[in-house]
Amino acid sequence: MSDISDEEDEVHATGREGIIFLIDATESMFSEDDSGNCAFKQSLKACDNAMMHKVKFSDNDLMGFILFGTDVTRNDGERSHISVLKGLQRPCSDTVRELRKMHESSIGDFGSKFGHNEDYLFADVLWLAQSMFSKHARNLVSSRIILLSSSKRFGKDDNHSQRQAKACANDLHGHLISMDFVPCIPEYKPTDFISAIMQIVRGNDEPWTVPRSHAINSLEDLPGVVESVVESTGEHARYFAHLNFCIGGKVSVGVEIYNLMRAYGGPKKEKLCRVTNKKVSSKVVHQVSAVEAKVDVEGEDEDSFYEVADAPSATVVEREQIGVDKADLDKSLHIGGETVRFTQEEFEMFYKIVDPGLVLLGFVPVDLLKITHHSGPASLVYPSRSSSSGSRDLFTALWHRMGEKNVAAVCTCTLRKRSLTRFAALVPSGLKKDNKVYDEYKKYGIHAVPEPQGFHIFYFPFTDYINTLGLPGRPSASSEQMSLAVAVLKKLRFVFHPSRIPDPAVETQWAAIEAIALDLDSSSVRVVHDEIRPDYEAIDQRLGDLAMNFARSVYHDDYDPMAKVKKKSSGVKVSSQPFGELDRDVVEAAIKSRKVETLNMEKLKGYLKTKGIPVSGKRKQDLVDAVYALRYQ
Known part of the structure; x- marks a missing residue:
């Protein structure tokens, strides 16, 4: 081998993040407001948005969904009235379809399939989440639980059940599993029990209250709040080195x-197979061929074998390929x-x-x-x-x-x-x-x-x-121009962060991929709005006459911003001297020595004009060919 290295640069793996959504499925989550929305459906929509965010930014992360307060029991630990909707896995199209199908279904369909029952243990909910994390403990750099509920009462509220829940919360804190609680109703006031649970998980001595960033003013705000919680990594941010x-x-x-x-x-x-359209994985395998030589020598049997280097004439026979380890x-x-x-x-x-x-x-x-x-x-x-x-x-x-x-x-x-x-x-x-x-x-x-x-x-x-760089001197602005510029900037100032303005080209590509992966029709494809373009109406409303006053102070009165810009001349004057005898002798000497290409276009055009040949619109190579053609006429 004659290469320096056939490996790619080493990638430092920082691990994955695991998120489990604990979604309350009791009857209080299905009460509809004036617009017909309910907290449970908005929670499913929030989970959908969070999963799509992970697909775009961190598709290697794991997500899981647990419904508690259901009448049916669907979990490995046989914990009553708890249903594991999806275990910890990478976001995929099947999970998105299931969430959207559940979101579009009616409340009666969910009740007939899962039902409602508040006779559950909140300790079992926390234990199931911890057991799901323990199966992927080596691959996770951070583990988080996001609790979505509007209830004041979390399962059985007797003293024994609450002590069990607090013990499980202490186990979460010991395993470095964080927990966020997002209330699904406006102006939610937490009870002493849930405040104690959050305080134990976080390991703080101060009483826990709902953070302002987690509170909602209406049910429509819930998906955006949950997505912002998923984006924020807090104390368990992932490092890259x-x-x-x-x-x-x-x-x-x-x-x-x-x-x-x-x-x-x-x-x-990704590399796809042209026939099956499936993902193709490539693997480098090092192999060598075992070679043997067969020669016929007088006095020897036909089956005698010699080394290839020693045989005067040999027939090379290749055997099967033998794999070689990279270390060898x-x-x-x-x-x-x-x-x-x-x-x-x-x-x-x-x-x-x-x-x-x-x-x-x-x-x-x-x-x-x-x-x-x-x-x-x-x-x-x-x-x-x-x-x-x-x-x-x-x-x-x-x-x-x-x-x-x-x-x-x-x-x-x-x-x-x-x-x-x-x-x-x-x-x-x-x-x-x-x-x-x-x-x-x-x-x-x-x-x-x-x-x-x-x-x-x-x-x-x-x-x-x-x-x-040697920068030229810049003209200085007057005090009036500076004061007007400051006033314009103050009017146009706003809070900006790059993450708030998505790239429309990339978002359009993601929308097309989403439509193909979920088999959506043209009417259901997500419409992407270009938020990079400025809102000129809002800018004009804010500025008023400030923009015109600033333009008058900087530009002259006859300035028209809509007028076409005239191209400035290069400043190089083209000489218009007549084509003389000396020039003709130079051209003829160049023709004899076949060096016409070294002459400039002025001499070529002047020589051709004396011969009555039009030269307008011709390139230099056309002029050179015309000069050579005159010689052979």
Whole structure:
């Protein structure tokens, strides 16, 4: 083999996220409002939206659905009045069809199929969710439960049942399973029981109340609220790299790096069979052929065999292919005209010169960092959740002291064993909030350091990446123009986040894929609205006369924005000297030496005009051919 490597870049697997929806199926969820909506159907629609969100952004994540408060029992543990609609699995079209079919069916159909019964144990519901997570514990980096209910009473409310539920909630907290409760009715006031359950799962001493981001004003808001809860990962955000942060000597801290923003694109391309339209998986298999040579030699039997290299004339017979392990293959490089062989262990050593991790080099003031040093989007460095308390205290102390000194840490960053080593700066995050909390601690005599907010890591560009451009001088604006521009900006200011404005091209592609996967007709295809286009009517309403006043202050009175822009002349004047005798001698000499292509178009056109040949609209090659044609006439 004569290649450096036939492997793709190593992908650091950060695990999957598992989400289980606990949907209340008691009669209180089926009471309809004035518009005919009920909490249960809106919950199914919310689950549908959450599943479609996972298909677009994280199709490797797992989702499950459990109905509690049903009359029938459908689960592996035979827990009464609980039905597992779907176990933990990747989002697929079958699950989406089942949810939509249940959403479109009538309340009577659901009652005849599942029924309603409030004689269940909430501890059994939590136990089933935990058992489903335990089957995928190795593949999940975070586990979450989203509870959708409008009830004040969760199953049996006797003291023994409540103690069992609290014990199960404590088990969830021990297994690092988080839980979110989204009320399905407006102005929901939680009972002491559900508040205690949420408090135990979260591990907080403060009483739990419904967060403002989880509350709804009407049933139509429920799908959007649930989708935002699914998008937010909270404390159990997924990292894309787990590294050791070497502070000095043998002292290191385990850290995790999180992406603050990532690109959003369409689905990945898959290889399909042309005949069956099924997915085709490819696999590289290394094989060698066993070769033997058969020769006929005088005095020897016809069945005698010799080595191929020793036989004067041999008939090569190939045997069957023999598979070879990848570890048994040698690599080779062409260096200095020779082929140098390396074993697999020697070849792997090329990529182990620098171990992955962060290495602290020193500190610089934050004021020395410039915006031109940021060659990519910033990431967040935070202590590893599996690190000990001593490592977290060391990380916190470093973060706090760097914030007090207003310095940034310069370090080398190697994300993976085959990735490029980069220089980066670690800038403390959340310093203003930290200072306020620290002042409150001092006020009450509390000797403690607030929880760290982590570091923003900015990658430095290499010298070749920085270009110095000689920019021309810019005209300065007058005070009147600046005041009008500030007024315009204040009128057009609004809260913006890239995730709120989807890409219409990508959304159109997803809508087509959704229609094909779910066998939808043309009338049921989701309509995509282009939200990137500005709302000119709303802009005109906000600005009023400000836009015209700003335009008058910047442009002259005769300026017409709708007029066509005149092309500016290049400034190069074309000489219009007459074609003289010297020019004719130059052209004829070029014809004799067959160097007409070196002449400019002015001399070619002048020579052809003296011969009475039209030259307008012709290219240079046409002029050259015409000159050569005159010679052979």
